[in-house]
Amino acid sequence: MAIVSTHDLTKIYGNKVIAVNGVNLHVEEGSIFGLLGPNGAGKTTLLKLLLGLQLPTAGYAEVFGQRVGPNAAHIRQRIGYLPTNPRFPPNLTPIAYLDLIGQLFGMPAEQRKPRLAALIRAVDLLPAAARPIRSFSTGMTTRLGIAASLMNDPELLIWDEPTAGLDPAGRKYTLDFIQELGRTKTVIVSSHILSDIDRVCTHAGVLQDGQIIYCGTVRDLKQTIGRNHVELEVDGPDEAVGAMCKEIAAMPDVIGHQLRGYWLQVRFRPEVPLAEPLREVLDAATRHHVEVLSVSSTKAQTEDAFIRLLEEDQADGFTRAYTSNATLASGVPGDSEG
Amino acid sequence: MRRSLQASLAILKADVASLSRSWVLRGWLAALLLAEFFLIATTIVGLRSIRVPASNIIATNLGGFLLIWSTLIIVISAGSVSLEADIISDSILSRACTRTQFIVAKLLGRSVVILGIYLVAASIVAYAAYRYAAADVTPATMAVAISVVGLALLLLVSLGVLFSVVFNNTIVSVVALLLLWYVASPIFVFAGAEYLSPASLVRNLPAVLKDPQSPQVLHCSATKTSLTVVFSEDVDQEAAENPANYEIECPPGNDQVAQTAAYDRTRAAVTLSGLTLGGGQTVRVRVRNVSDRGGTMISEAADSAECEVPDPLATGHSAEKPKKSDAAPPRLLRISAAPSSIRAFFSESLDQVTAEDPANYRIENPIGSPQAPRAASYEPSRRSVLLSGLRLDLHVPMKLTVTNVRDEAGNAIRAPANSIVQTEVTPWRYALGFGVPALVAAALAVLWFNRRDL
Numbered sequence: 203m204a205i206v207s208t209h210d211l212t213k214i215y216g217n218k219v220i221a222v223n224g225v226n227l228h229v230e231e232g233s234i235f236g237l238l239g240p241n242g243a244g245k246t247t248l249l250k251l252l253l254g255l256q257l258p259t260a261g262y263a264e265v266f267g268q269r270v271g272p273n274a275a276h277i278r279q280r281i282g283y284l285p286t287n288p289r290f291p292p293n294l295t296p297i298a299y300l301d302l303i304g305q306l307f308g309m310p311a312e313q314r315k316p317r318l319a320a321l322i323r324a325v326d327l328l329p330a331a332a333r334p335i336r337s338f339s340t341g342m343t344t345r346l347g348i349a350a351s352l353m354n355d356p357e358l359l360i361w362d363e364p365t366a367g368l369d370p371a372g373r374k375y376t377l378d379f380i381q382e383l384g385r386t387k388t389v390i391v392s393s394h395i396l397s398d399i400d401r402v403c404t405h406a407g408v409l410q411d412g413q414i415i416y417c418g419t420v421r422d423l424k425q426t427i428g429r430n431h432v433e434l435e436v437d438g439p440d441e442a443v444g445a446m447c448k449e450i451a452a453m454p455d456v457i458g459h460q461l462r463g464y465w466l467q468v469r470f471r472p473e474v475p476l477a478e479p480l481r482e483v484l485d486a487a488t489r490h491h492v493e494v495l496s497v498s499s500t501k502a503q504t505e506d507a508f509i510r511l512l513e514e515d516q517a518d519g520f521t522r523a524y525t526s527n528a529t530l531a532s533g534v535p536g537d538s539e540g
Numbered sequence: 541m542r543r544s545l546q547a548s549l550a551i552l553k554a555d556v557a558s559l560s561r562s563w564v565l566r567g568w569l570a571a572l573l574l575a576e577f578f579l580i581a582t583t584i585v586g587l588r589s590i591r592v593p594a595s596n597i598i599a600t601n602l603g604g605f606l607l608i609w610s611t612l613i614i615v616i617s618a619g620s621v622s623l624e625a626d627i628i629s630d631s632i633l634s635r636a637c638t639r640t641q642f643i644v645a646k647l648l649g650r651s652v653v654i655l656g657i658y659l660v661a662a663s664i665v666a667y668a669a670y671r672y673a674a675a676d677v678t679p680a681t682m683a684v685a686i687s688v689v690g691l692a693l694l695l696l697v698s699l700g701v702l703f704s705v706v707f708n709n710t711i712v713s714v715v716a717l718l719l720l721w722y723v724a725s726p727i728f729v730f731a732g733a734e735y736l737s738p739a740s741l742v743r744n745l746p747a748v749l750k751d752p753q754s755p756q757v758l759h760c761s762a763t764k765t766s767l768t769v770v771f772s773e774d775v776d777q778e779a780a781e782n783p784a785n786y787e788i789e790c791p792p793g794n795d796q797v798a799q800t801a802a803y804d805r806t807r808a809a810v811t812l813s814g815l816t817l818g819g820g821q822t823v824r825v826r827v828r829n830v831s832d833r834g835g836t837m838i839s840e841a842a843d844s845a846e847c848e849v850p851d852p853l854a855t856g857h858s859a860e861k862p863k864k865s866d867a868a869p870p871r872l873l874r875i876s877a878a879p880s881s882i883r884a885f886f887s888e889s890l891d892q893v894t895a896e897d898p899a900n901y902r903i904e905n906p907i908g909s910p911q912a913p914r915a916a917s918y919e920p921s922r923r924s925v926l927l928s929g930l931r932l933d934l935h936v937p938m939k940l941t942v943t944n945v946r947d948e949a950g951n952a953i954r955a956p957a958n959s960i961v962q963t964e965v966t967p968w969r970y971a972l973g974f975g976v977p978a979l980v981a982a983a984l985a986v987l988w989f990n991r992r993d994l
């Protein structure tokens with residue numbers, strides 16, 4: 203069952219900027235959905251449209267089967283939202299702020315107080331509980347935002363770039379937390395950091411220039427576009443590595459390669475099963491006495507898939523626009539789910 | 541419903557708490573405290589020798605809110621939404637809270653704080669002025685004036701929140717509101733929308749505050765040694781018991797001075813004794829320098845009375861009264877206007893024929909646009925003429941000019957005492973002028989905020 207769905211959702215700012223363009227998106231209940239896209243792709247706008255913080259220029263969004271609008275408090279009652287680089291009332295302490303949030307959700311004091319205490323402890327803000335929010339670091343503010351988004355024990359979490367500005371430890375903590383929460387809740391998390399999505403998400407949507415160019419499972423994303431793409435970490439004399447690369451380039455099933463330092467990316471023909479050409483590449487390394495330290499990288503695969511999607515989208519831009527126009531002219535709703 | 545109310549109250553409390561930490565508000569409170577202290581101290585200590593009317597002191601204080609403190613009120617209200625736009629989105633409106641709840645709570649929060657401060661300060665100064673200054677006001681007129689100014693401040697708050705929502709930029713909102721409040725105000729007056737103008741309200745505050753009911757002499761009764769004068773309302777006892785405040789003639793032309801004067805508050809009557817009055821003679825008494833307890837001086841239109849000293853020998857067919865000797869022309873004292881009529885009050889009894897000739901009256905409303913009454917009806921007991929069949933706009937100045945009207949002795953009314961210009965000050969017009977736009981601005985703020993991206 204789709205817990206979130208959008209229907210030709212479009213947002214144009216002041217007849218100048220098209221932020222979201224006819225997006226049809228469906229997020230299934232229980233999934234961890236990653237919204238991928240470069241900076242300025244429209245991720246934050248799309249999430250704000252889902253919350254009713256922004257008003258659509260055309261189309262509409264439904265959450266829990268109900269239309270979202272500015273006064274859809276009953277829908278937001280079931281959502282936990284973490285904005286990107288969140289800003290909270292600077293003079294309040296975390297306790298005062300979470301208490302306010304609890305009151306907004308209509309929680310009685312006997313339920314609110316223990317809940318906020320548990321959350322402050324859970325996000326490790328206990329030592330800073332008496333400090334005003336204005337003295338918080340980025341990481342602490344994000345952790346407070348996480349606590350605020352969980353105050354109402356929501357069914358749906360919408361987290362916008364939760365790892366932005368965090369140090370490695372904070373990032374790992376947040377990603378682990380998303381995985382943990384994903385066991386019991388539906389989570390939508392946006393990011394332009396592909397490895398984060400790759401690590402925690404079951405489903406992904408790729409947003410480019412306000413349009414969804416892919417929507418499906420992360421596994422399908424990688425298999426569709428990146429399955430014949432491996433990355434090898436190699437070590438050996440430059441001459442030997444060079445000779446190996448020449449031999450690899452001459453292989454009939456290899457359609458491209460690229461050496462960056464110790465990393466060799468090799469792309470095979472998509473119609474050929476991966477095992478045989480990969481064995482030939484490893485044999486070539488053995489012959490040239492080049493040591494292979496590691497093979498493949500999911501990060502690289504996803505990244506490459508993502509970049510190729512964007513490239514293809516740009517290349518097909520005119521065709522898609524033309525098709526979309528033709529579809530509109532024929533009165534059939536367009537499908538931009540990639 | 542309960543959850544919705546809890547959310548609204550939570551935002552309201554948070555906003556009031558946030559305001560209480562604002563340095564603009566703290567600065568205002570400090571400056572206001574100093575100014576009010578100075579005003580009260582001046583009223584209590586400095587004015588013992590010079591009795592300044594309470595209406596002037598209260599009007600100065602209320603005018604300060606409209607013309608000086610309004611700058612700070614503009615800053616406080618015009619930054620209500622725009623100063624924290626991103627915080628509102630991230631921390632409040634992304635939760636279970638509607639925009640209507642939020643903006644209504646904002647409007648209420650700012651109004652409660654600003655009007656609360658205003659009401660406390662205005663009430664303290666009003667009480668001090670009423671208690672210690674020359675009290676020409678009544679509790680009712682003070683309440684009306686404080687309420688009307690409160691509505692003007694409410695309009696300012698509503699406009700501030702509206703501008704803050706519309707412009708989403710505090711500096712632009714503040715500048716726009718300053719321009720509207722201070723620069724556009726005189727334009728409203730010129731455009732005939734006087735009741736939308738805070739400057740006009742400041743100018744008319746003393747008139748709103750002053751007790752509109754002057755005490756009057758209703759009638760008198762005499763014995764051979766005393767004279768009792770009955771007033772229309774309770775008057776100041778000290779002035780009432782001063783015999784020098786009564787000019788007594790018996791018979792007319794023969795001055796007499798009372799030895800003592802005793803005031804009876806329950807009857808609102810003073811008994812002047814120590815007089816030698818002839819039986820069957822007419823006694824004329826004129827009262828001066830007597831005011832009501834609010835400080836309003838006795839009406840010149842009704843400051844005298846005539847009565848006859850009973851003559852135990854009279855059979856009921858008394859001799860003809862002596863003819864009055866009167867060389868003074870009548871004077872037009874004041875007018876009271878209604879939408880279709882004007883009542884004109886004169887200083888003495890008039891000749892009925894000339895008084896009831898409509899051609900003797902010229903009304904200009906507004907000044908420069910003359911019209912004539914269809915009928916004029918003289919009422920001897922009130923020394924007034926009711927001019928009817930008019931179409932008057934009470935919100936613009938009007939002028940009445942009387943010609944050829946004579947008193948009973950045949951003296952014709954003369955300039956300059958034959959005309960009066962009056963601008964009717966109707967507080968409820970100001971209440972509407974500020975109250976209705978305040979509601980409209982609040983409604984627009986709610987509507988606009990509901991149509992805005994965050």
